[in-house]
Amino acid sequence: MVRIKLNILGLAEVRWTEAGSMKLDGKTLIYSGGHTHERGVDILFDVTTAQSLGSWCPISDGVVVAKLVAKPLNLGIIQVYAPTSDSEDVEVEKFMGKQKKQKAI
Structure with a gap:
């Protein structure tokens, strides 16, 4: 994140349980x-971005x-x-969002 100068980084398959937030080296x-320890x-x-x-x-x-408070519009981030x-x-x-349809008998 630091090396390629990203402000926001989305991560998938982290395998943590529950939900929460934490600070890591000033980042949020x-x-x-x-x-279970699947997906996540x-x-x-x-x-700087965490302040918003x-x-x-x-x-x-x-x-x-996540919702970032910004001007002129707020910004929504979906991971x-x-x-x-x-x-x-x-x-x-x-x-x-698809479901298999059962065949009529």
Whole structure:
């Protein structure tokens, strides 16, 4: 993050449980995980950008949302963990919001 001069870094598959925030070397980390050490998402903000963090909401072990207070408009950041091509079809369909339709008998 420092080397390539990023202000915000989204991370996926961090495998932390629950949700929370912490300070790391002046940076602010917010995270959202489940009950098991699977999936999990984080957003890491540098010192300057963290001062604009208005609120944040852990949605699930695959989604966290942050609101930055800015001018002229506030900014929303969404970090998502999406299933990979190696994932089961059921998991991909769940992520895409699709449900298998049962055939009528």
